[in-house]
Each structure stands twice: as C-alpha cells, then as structure tokens.
Amino acid sequence: SYVLTQPPSVSVAPGQTARITCGGNNIGSKSVHWYQQKPGQAPVLVVYDDSDRPSGIPERLSGSNSANTATLTISRVEAGDEADYYCQVWDSSRDHSWVFGGGTKLTVL
C-alpha cells in the first residue's frame, strides 16, 4: 500500500515559519490533505487538494506539493498552532482507501 512519511516532530519559535513535510512516491501526482489535531480533540481539515483552505482557516497556513514531497507551511507561528499535523491522500491503487501519514508534533518553543 501507499506510504506517507512525516517527521515525528518539528520545533519553531513564535513568529517564525514552520514547514512540515510529507513524503511519498510521486506524491506530486496525488491530491494531499492536511489535518490539525490538538490534544483531546478531533482532527480539523486545514488544507485540502494540496493548497486550498476551508473557510475559517487562516492564510498563515498553506500547502504545496511537488515530486516526492508535500509541505504544510505555517507562517508567523503562534502558540495556538501547537498540535499534531497529519497528511492524507486517496490511494486508488488499494481498493479505494485513504492513507494517513504518521503525524508530526509541532512544538512552539
């Protein structure tokens, strides 16, 4: 099955830019979605179809996707951005299923 690889953790100081990567074989040909999950809460969709944002998601969060890496970029990081972030793709090669990355813990220093 298709595998998505994320770094376990990323740390950034407030006001700086955080970049969370999601690696996969030719992931640039797929549509990537990103979720934010805070402790004890359900995941929230923050980016879909590589770079689109649902209503209510700040422009500070943006996505890109090319070749073998998709990236979620969080600009001007705030304390409230501290959370786990997951990437996701549709795996059409595997009996119509979705695949999640292992998740990245974003720590705001």
Place this chain on the structure above:
Amino acid sequence: EVQVVESGGGLVQPGGSLRLSCAASGFTASSYSMNWVRQAPGKGLEWVSVIHSGASTYYADSVKGRFTISRPYSENTLYLQMNSLKTEDTAVYYCARVGSGSLYRAGFDIWGQGTVVTVSS
C-alpha cells in the same frame, strides 16, 4: 449546523461485538461518502472504512471480514458493526464526511468528537 455525533463505544472482551453509530445533522448523509477513522492511544490516524453515496463499501485490510459499515436509507445515521474484536482494535473511533466535489480532492471536512472503544479482558 452541520455536524456528526458518534455513540456506542464501550468496554468489550476480545472476540466480542459492538455497534457504533454516527448521527448526522444539517446535511443528508446518503449524499456524501462517509468514513470511520480510528486512533489508538498515543498513535496516529488510521482509516477504517467508507460507504460512498452509491452505497459501495470498502475496508482497511486490518478490519476486512470483521467490520461492516452501513447507512440505512431511511436514517440519517451511519453505523459500524464490529465483530471478532481484538485488543488492537482499542481506539477512539471517529466518523468523518468527505467534502463536496471530487472524491479524492475534497478531504474529510466534518468530524465527530469520537467514541472510545476498549477491547480488554
């Protein structure tokens, strides 16, 4: 308000069964692809199952043959019948809707708060 609310979790012995429910409001569940996603304690998200608007169903290999997803036409509710439960099925189970538009471009735009399933003797 568009939302989904899960229920039915609890403690069950290995080999036992449990049925989870996901009540949808503010939209017609049968018009969307609806999923179950689980999260084991301290672990990441794992996709479990989907039922599409056309009623076709698909499962993760880890639950195939043991879990059944359904969505009765007369109800705005999604179910997950879980049989032959194993300790590794212990997790928070979330119900999630695929957003409007292309199936693979939409993402899961509505999630419930989750229901806890614990499989233990």
